[in-house]
Amino acid sequence: MLKSPVRTGAVIDGFAVGDCVHAGGMATLWSVTHPDIDRPLLMKIPRVAEGEDPAAIVSFEMEQLILPKLSGSHVPACFGVGDFAHQAYVVIERIAGETLYKRLPELPLPYEEARGLVAGIATALADLHKQHVIHHDIKPSSIMFRPAGEVVLIDYGLSCHRRLPDLLQEEFRVPYGTAPYMAPERLTGLRNDPRSDLFSLGVLLYFFTTGVRPFGESETLRSMQRRLWRDPYPPRQLKADYPPWLQEIVLRCLEIEPKRRYPTAAQLAFDLSHPDQVRLTARAHKVKRDSIMTVWQRRLNRGLAPPEPAADVAAQIASSPIVAVAIDIAEGTEELNGALRLAAARILATLPAARLACVNVLKLGRVTVDRSLDEHGNSKHIDRMVQLRHWASPLKLDADRLTVHVLEAIDPASAILEFAGVNQVDHILIGARQDSILRTLLGSVSAKVASEANCTVTVVRPPRLAAPSEVRSGEAAS
Template sequence: MVKPLIEQGAQLDGFTIGERVHQGGMATLWTVTHPGISVPLLMKVPRVAEGEDPAAIVSFEMEQMIVPRLAGPHVPGCFGTGDFDRQPYVVMERIPGKTLYGRIDQLPIPYEEARAIGGKIATALADLHRQNVIHHDIKPSSIMFRPSGECVLIDFGLSHHNQLPDLLQEEFRLPYGTAPYMAPERLLGVRDDPRSDLFSLGVLLYFFTTGERPFGESETLRGMRRRLWRDPYPPRKLKPDYPPWLQEIVLRCLEIEPVWRHPTASQLAFELAHPEQVKLTARSERIKRDPLSTVWRRRFNRGLTLPRPKSDVAAQLASGPIVVVALDTEEGSGPLNECLRRTAAQLLATLPSARLACLNVLRLGRITIDRTLDEQGNNKHIDRLVALRHWAQPLELDESRLTVHVLEAVDPAAAILEFTRVNHVDHIVIGARQNSMLRALLGSVSAKVAAEAACTVTVVRPPPSASVPAQQGNQR
């Protein structure tokens, strides 16, 4: 008898097989070690015996193609694959701890904790989408957290890569996924819209904050099709103390049409990070589902139930970036701020789904005690928030696309860089003064931001005829 390749103690391509830690319906997980690799490892092996579901094999092929192409803290590192000619497997980093599924018995969890968890998942999804991958199986058992706090997404067997063949789409007519979390468009064969993952995250947030699934525990395919026209009960129907900002976010994620959800996972993460600035609409106050007249219109609207043309994931993400404009509100900044407004208007005109964050830094003294009121007795922080909104008014943006932020920091450049890093900003627009003695002595805020930012930066200068007097502002 031929010795099995996968058993405890066996050697395979330099990996030593350890104990079996999980046996699921589609694959088995083994601990493995390798003399040249110090991190803990798992080997995932598909179930390919007689009678096994062929979708398990195709799903594993997708995972073999996708996982080695992924990088970053939000996915497990990949250390090797084996083909089907001999022994299929994927060796990946073993993330310590348990999946989010371990919290099921503790539901519902506090709203603030759910906000923090949801924000981390949305950040991980944003990173995944930037790598041209849509997960398509976001649920508690596919989510883990590193000891450092970052969310890690696992199980990519149902994923779609925008630059690779979609074997599941090509070989099977039925949609594969976890029924309670599946987006409506998936039932129509649409697998290339990253907003499907936002729907799944909305289901998870609903479930974790109410203790109930928005579409029930289990459904037939016929029953699942109801979500093409039937919305769930609003969370406030189940929990009267449900925060309006959270219901606004959750119900937006659960919109039937993807176009009504957040444009990108980055924008969803931004809202979860800044709940006080979530633009509240009628969603936030609802306690009833849509009336039957609306449901019937959806059901018999052929435009809703016809398959959509293939989308361009990269183009869709690019149309909905987060743009920061860093502004100086000190006296004498008018000409420069006018140039910044014109630049922002030109940029936003080409990005109909972009979110604009207006940012100002209230500079603190290194050794002095800073007062919160100015000479006139007005609160400096509030005055600057008002000034930022006044600056943005001529842009005529919908309030859902605009937020304003005043940061307090000793180092303005460092504060701007930290804000853009934490909020995964895609583009910074910042002004640069033309002449300043302090700028010459201490260095330019705009130069430091342009040199160190992880995103693109546009540095704006006013024309010579509109020179700005040199003075100590928040940014130079």
């Protein structure tokens, strides 16, 4: 590595070094430019000096491995890496704005604002996990926002890419991370479960809505180990007006055992986007921590539990998809809706962690004035929600696996596509009715959905016409 320090005016592999914009404990950030890249850039350079923690060097190596593999709007674009033999660096895009850390003086945030904020972070995490990466350092200073509002996750020095060597796991036995946000299983050396990031996000949601961190500020390993058996104070004990649906989400994220948390970040984002449909359990109404007896049982049984097998991030996500079934209540035939139910049952039978979203579009007129009540004075919207639940009742799903949604739109196909994109739907089931002259001229809803969706689409016909057929229109929506 070069002995001379990096300084303003130096040129490294074609990158002209400008001002130092940040000097952290493990690395420095410099503004740089390149004649072939027309956008603001940052060069991250590790600190290498006598007495520096060797984990900082390994952490930087992990960033060099992971960043070039990432893509999409939720991660910083990478434009180059430098070899340790000459000058180690990573060049990434410079994102305008500040990190979420700058908002700490405003805490606690209003519940609705915090809900939307964390839903965006969960969406970014879902995209990251689909790229086989577990972040392992979700905290306010690792989160930024693009001008259009998309969340950007930064700082991948502690991350784990399930298709690359995990250098931190191979070379060290001490868990590295930010203590207040670290998941319990991280303290036992487990780094292969994406649900660890959901725990960290639960800590952030708890903190941003109460103004208090659920496990305090302690940095000692001994105090951190208590979260292996001790649950946090329920938010409702701190704030009497805390919404039950929000406490349900927060405490589910903060479950000690990963298998009791949300299976995927996409499902967490879904609940945050639809708080009115969050299934309330005993978590939602807790006002005290678990009893001492329960805590001691956890502590005594921890050594008896067999270790969980290594998880494959992609396999875990694939086993927990969000499936949307578009049901035509107004004109759909009993045979077609029965065929849709059968197709849904077959999918759900093989994927016990899947979530089903039943969707119906209440079609609006282009020029007419639409009425929200029918001729009997009943709400059309509520009536259709009831019918959707009736359609799904034979599936006998647990309440936390089923939601119903009535969308109001002029164009049903566009409404379904938008719903699928916003809610990171992995698979759409939609019925195709018999052909008609009008449908031939204008095109069918199912055809448009199948051709334009960014996820798997299964078009289902009544049994007398054809068997269900699957149409692949792209990879799962991010």
